[in-house]
Amino acid sequence: MIEQFLAGDLSDVEEAVRKAAAAEVMPRFRQLADHEIVEKNGPHDLVTIADRRAEEQLTASLTALLPGSAVVGEEAVHADPAVLGALGGDVPVWIVDPVDGTRQFVHGDPGFATLVTLAHRGELLASWTHAPALDLMAVARRGGGAVLNGEPIRSGHPEPGRDLEVAISHYDFTTDAEKLALSVLRTPGVAPRPCGSAGLEYLNIARGLLDALAFTWENAWDHAAGLLLVEEAGGASATSAGEPFRIAGGNALPFAAARDAATVRHILSLLAAAG
Numbered sequence: 001m002i003e004q005f006l007a008g009d010l011s012d013v014e015e016a017v018r019k020a021a022a023a024e025v026m027p028r029f030r031q032l033a034d035h036e037i038v039e040k041n042g043p044h045d046l047v048t049i050a051d052r053r054a055e056e057q058l059t060a061s062l063t064a065l066l067p068g069s070a071v072v073g074e075e076a077v078h079a080d081p082a083v084l085g086a087l088g089g090d091v092p093v094w095i096v097d098p099v100d101g102t103r104q105f106v107h108g109d110p111g112f113a114t115l116v117t118l119a120h121r122g123e124l125l126a127s128w129t130h131a132p133a134l135d136l137m138a139v140a141r142r143g144g145g146a147v148l149n150g151e152p153i154r155s156g157h158p159e160p161g162r163d164l165e166v167a168i169s170h171y172d173f174t175t176d177a178e179k180l181a182l183s184v185l186r187t188p189g190v191a192p193r194p195c196g197s198a199g200l201e202y203l204n205i206a207r208g209l210l211d212a213l214a215f216t217w218e219n220a221w222d223h224a225a226g227l228l229l230v231e232e233a234g235g236a237s238a239t240s241a242g243e244p245f246r247i248a249g250g251n252a253l254p255f256a257a258a259r260d261a262a263t264v265r266h267i268l269s270l271l272a273a274a275g
Contacts, residue, residue: 001066001068001092002066002092002120002125005065005066005092006118006125006126006141010126010139010141012065013062013065013116013118013126013128014128014130014137014139016058016061016062016065017058017114017116017128017130017137018130018132018137019057019061020054020057020058020061020098020114021054021114021130021132022132023054023057024050024053024054024057024098025050025054025098025099025105025114025132026132026133028048028049028050029050029105029108029110029133030108032048032049032050032106047075047078047102048099048102048105048106050098050099050105051074051075051098051099051102052075052098054098054099054114055073055074055075055076055096055098058071058073058094058096058098058114058116059071059073059076059094059096062094062096062116063094066092066094066118068091068092069091069092069093069094069118070086070089070091070092070093070094071086071093071094071096072084072086072087072093072094072095072096072220072221073095073096073097073098073221074096074097074098074219074221075098077221084220084248084249087119087122087220087247087248087249088122088248090121091120092118092119092120093118093119093120094116094117094118095115095116095117095118095119095220095221095224095225095247096115096116096221097113097114097115097116097199097221097222097225098114099112099113099114100112100113100114100115100197100198100199100200100221100222101113101196101197101198101199101200104196104197110131110133110134111131111133111134111196111197111200112131112133112197112200113129113130113131113132113136113197113199113200113203114128114129114130114132115127115128115129115130115199115221115222115224115225115226116128116130116225117224117225117228119224119247122246122247122248123142124142124224124227124228124247125141125142125228126139126140126141126142126228127139127140127224127225127226127228127229128225129199129200129202129203129225129226129229131197131199131200131203135149136148136149136203137149138153138203138206138229140206140225140228140229140231140232140233141232142228142232143232144232145232145233146206146229146232146233148203148206148207153206153207153208153233154206154208154233154234155205155206155207155208155230155233155234155235155259155260156208156234156259157259157260157263158211158259158260158263163189163190163191164189164190164191164211164212164263164266164267165191165193165210165211165212166185166190166191166192166193166210166211166212166213166214166267167192167193167194167195167196167201167204167210167212167213167214168185168192168193168194168195168213168214169195169214169215169216169217169254184270184271184273185214185267185270185271187270190267190270195213195215198213198215198222198223198226199222199225199226201213201226202223202225202226202227202229202230202257203226203229205226205230205233205235205257205258205259206226206229206230206232206233206235207233208259210259211258211259211263212256212257212258212259212263212264212267213256213257213258214254214255214256214267214271215253215254215255215256215257216253216254217253218245218249218251218253218255220247220248220249223245223247224247226257227245227257230257230258234259234260235257235258235259235260236257236258236260236261236263236264237255237256237257237258237264238255238256238261238264238265238268239251239252239253239254239255240252240253240254240255240268240271240272242268254268254271255268256268256271
């Protein structure tokens with residue numbers, strides 16, 4: 001079933017992602033009422049009506065495209081953590097972040113994206129990163145490379161002699177782990193900055209616009225699409241244990257993604273030195 005599905009052109013998936021963003025996200029961009037924004041676990045963890053409605057539409061459309069598949073969406077998991085169990089099951093799973101960068105979305109910043117990834121038995125197979133306000137659609141297929149708006153992209157290698165630009169974890173460095181990451185990376189040759197939408201930061205690596213990312217959390221919906229995108233664009237990633245990231249969780253943190261494997265090892269070595 002999954003092999004036959006992947007053998008197709010997957011254009012119906014891209015269309016489903018575009019339609020959900022066009023119908024449920026963009027009409028509410030810079031139009032949200034106060035009652036349409038809710039705090040989940042604090043002031044920096046927000047959900048809006050756009051997140052919920054877009055995830056509902058994607059859940060319906062994606063499972064219709066691939067009968068028998070399951071959906072692990074950020075909002076569904078928030079409502080029922082048991083939904084995460086599908087990541088370790090035998091059926092194909094759609095991993096959905098309906099609005100990655102909800103904070104940016106709420107504040108009228110166009111730096112947000114809809115992220116969809118198809119996985120099976122822990123393996124990332126295809127991903128879609130759509131930034132509707134920026135008119136960007138990146139698609140990656142395992143073994144098939146990565147494209148942005150239909151054109152192939154490659155991460156390349158960092159330029160010798162230039163400080164590495166590294167985006168770090170959440171936006172405001174409030175946790176001890178994030179403060180540690182920031183202090184460690186404030187070393188010669190490294191220029192850290194806060195991370196915006198995780199999906200768009202991964203896209204920046206895949207495009208060669210950012211050198212590396214370092215994260216202290218492992219929510220699958222934040223990382224699945226970007227990890228495959230970076231890999232298929234020629235980049236690399238690893239956890240602090242030197243292992244591949246596992247979408248079902250249980251990863252050694254922090255972990256890093258970068259334009260090449262050497263940069264991943266360098267960033268992780270800096271983090272380990274202070275650990």
